[in-house]
Amino acid sequence: KNQVEQSPQSLIILEGKNCTLQCNYTVSPFSNLRWYKQDTGRGPVSLTIMTFSENTKSNGRYTATLDADTKQSSLHITASQLSDSASYICVVSDPGGSQGNLIFGKGTKLSVKP
Amino acid sequence: NAGVTQTPKFRVLKTGQSMTLLCAQDMNHEYMYWYRQDPGMGLRLIHYSVGEGTTAKGEVPDGYNVSRLKKQNFLLGLESAAPSQTSVYFCASSYVQSNQETQYFGPGTRLLVL
DSSP states (O other): OOOEEESEEEEEEEEEEOOOEEEEEEEEEOOOOEEEOOTTSSSSSSEEEETTTOOOOEEEEEEEEEETTTTTEEEEEEEEOOGOOEEEEEEEHHHHHHTTOEEEEOOOOEEEEE | OOEEEOOOEEEEEOTTEEEEEEEEESSSSSSEEEEEEESSSOOOEEEEEESSTEEEOOOOTTTTTEESSSSTEEEESSOOOOGGGGGGEEEEEEEEHHHHEEEEEEOOOOEEEO
């Protein structure tokens, strides 16, 4: 069964520090990999989308990397801010199916403390 | 643009009652989705639509029905609510450009079934 596993489940860091979130997937082949940010009580918001041929993509202080050979992705957050406190969700698109084939990870809950 | 809006924001139902959740988008997107999000689980797709007048089942469609009579609206119905349907429901819409899909989520509807 196609799966998307994220680690750690939760993370606490101090404001200003960097952190890296991990995503491992078994979806193969895949069309693209996305990272979403979900604030508490809100819907997810897209941060990055990478195709299988892309290795890295940035969006401000967020940088996503992708290693299609090892089926791993990471999201690196630089100089964290209190507003980065949220859940970060990794999503992999399976091209073999229809429009509905997005496989969501359970997310990593990040807390940034002052 | 209001983006993706959902009505209502919160609802309490008794077992066996019915209700309809409304999703509206003003971005002229072809694709629309209904997800549910439960604690400790990733978002799971209930139903989706690839265009006006079309609907398709997702991963967890049982107990739900949908309709897409107008391009901008996607309705999710619960005919006979059960406690297992207590969840947060998210609607999303998307478009495809350069072979990449960008998804926009609504703010969510919290449903409690007693």
